[in-house]
Amino acid sequence: MKRYVKQCLLGVVAISCITACKKDYQDPSGPSSEQAYSTPNALANAAVGLQAWYEKDRIGILYTSVASGSLLTGETFVTNPGNTDEAQIGAGGVKILNTNAIVTGLWSVSNKIRYEADSIMRRTNAIVSDKGYASGIIAYASIFKALAIGVQASFWEQVPAGNSTPGSTTNNVNFIAGQQGFALAASTLDNAIATVTATPIGSNFQVNVPASVDIVNTLYALKARYALYAGDYAGALAAANKVDLTVKSVLGFNPQVTNPIYTLVTATNNIYNVVDSTMGLPVGLQPDLADKRVPFYIATRTIKPHFNINGFFLTNVTAVPIYLPGEILLIKAECYARQHDVLNGLLQLNKVVTKTPAADPFGVGAALPPAVAASEQDLLTLIFQHRRIELFMGAQELEDSRRFGRPVAERKRNYFPYPFVERNDNPNTPQDPAF
Numbered sequence: 009m010k011r012y013v014k015q016c017l018l019g020v021v022a023i024s025c026i027t028a029c030k031k032d033y034q035d036p037s038g039p040s041s042e043q044a045y046s047t048p049n050a051l052a053n054a055a056v057g058l059q060a061w062y063e064k065d066r067i068g069i070l071y072t073s074v075a076s077g078s079l080l081t082g083e084t085f086v087t088n089p090g091n092t093d094e095a096q097i098g099a100g101g102v103k104i105l106n107t108n109a110i111v112t113g114l115w116s117v118s119n120k121i122r123y124e125a126d127s128i129m130r131r132t133n134a135i136v137s138d139k140g141y142a143s144g145i146i147a148y149a150s151i152f153k154a155l156a157i158g159v160q161a162s163f164w165e166q167v168p169a170g171n172s173t174p175g176s177t178t179n180n181v182n183f184i185a186g187q188q189g190f191a192l193a194a195s196t197l198d199n200a201i202a203t204v205t206a207t208p209i210g211s212n213f214q215v216n217v218p219a220s221v222d223i224v225n226t227l228y229a230l231k232a233r234y235a236l237y238a239g240d241y242a243g244a245l246a247a248a249n250k251v252d253l254t255v256k257s258v259l260g261f262n263p264q265v266t267n268p269i270y271t272l273v274t275a276t277n278n279i280y281n282v283v284d285s286t287m288g289l290p291v292g293l294q295p296d297l298a299d300k301r302v303p304f305y306i307a308t309r310t311i312k313p314h315f316n317i318n319g320f321f322l323t324n325v326t327a328v329p330i331y332l333p334g335e336i337l338l339i340k341a342e343c344y345a346r347q348h349d350v351l352n353g354l355l356q357l358n359k360v361v362t363k364t365p366a367a368d369p370f371g372v373g374a375a376l377p378p379a380v381a382a383s384e385q386d387l388l389t390l391i392f393q394h395r396r397i398e399l400f401m402g403a404q405e406l407e408d409s410r411r412f413g414r415p416v417a418e419r420k421r422n423y424f425p426y427p428f429v430e431r432n433d434n435p436n437t438p439q440d441p442a443f
Contacts, residue, residue: 114160
């Protein structure tokens, strides 16, 4: 788009309103950005607001990315075809239109978060004299900026290289390949890590943000994720080794701000649901019947539907992890495997395979006998299988399917088409991928 400064009427009334975005994110009836970001507390509140955009209702990235990833890889299916946007994604291929509200919402909110995060960080050092407070703002905003970039790169072949110059009405944003997008997310986190290493986050900032987010562990965990996706295995492994696997970092909910997947999907059974206990995996990779992660994520019943969503979408206040300890172990396993170290890769994988629910902070555990890999390829296949099980409905399925070179038949589209809300504004928008 010419400016990543869009004002979108994003309400719970209808997600389709995103398609009518204007050229400015700011509310003309409200304060200017300079006024809104004029104090340290205002900047901290704006950083927390990024989390609200990420997790809120049907418009947030949490809902749109989980729905998209699970439907495209066959983990879930649409229960009511009247939900046209989800039904298009469930059908896949050319059925997914450039006007799809889920696709448009995922794109637009990602851009919104990226723009606002940059606005916050650009002003922080000029406005905030307390370096520990400034360090916290930069780190918190970086988490959600990196997530937004990473999600875009997971679902689109190319992503915006950045934002246009504030105030410009003529700049057209260029695009970079998705893997470069992952590297951009990782570099965002590198900057935040360097900031908090130089000046630890002040306790006076911590009281202004949700206690459920462990900032430093999350920075390292997401750096490990996106460095892995970018092919930087040494960097990913180093970051993963910094993550304390006993610490939880989650998106929290309450009766006023509820878990959107539970509220819209689990509780109603009127949009989509899990297919069955195979977790969308093909024959040969389907979970062992003794795998305790299956009942964690999928509830079975004697009445219809026989299979239902469980796990992190069980109630309206169930917290959703930003990352799982098992993901970090699997990142380590993959980094070793990609660097031809089968022995250490298998060692890390088996920490996941043998982990009991009681040994995991979230209760996610397979409790299976150790796996055996005869070759590097066998190990990579096992890592893919256990990522899909351990991270079920975690919005990483599509990237995993592509990265591990799985057959095209296992996914319904490689990448999303670019929404018309982008194409109509930005002549640099790439052509839609064929599949």
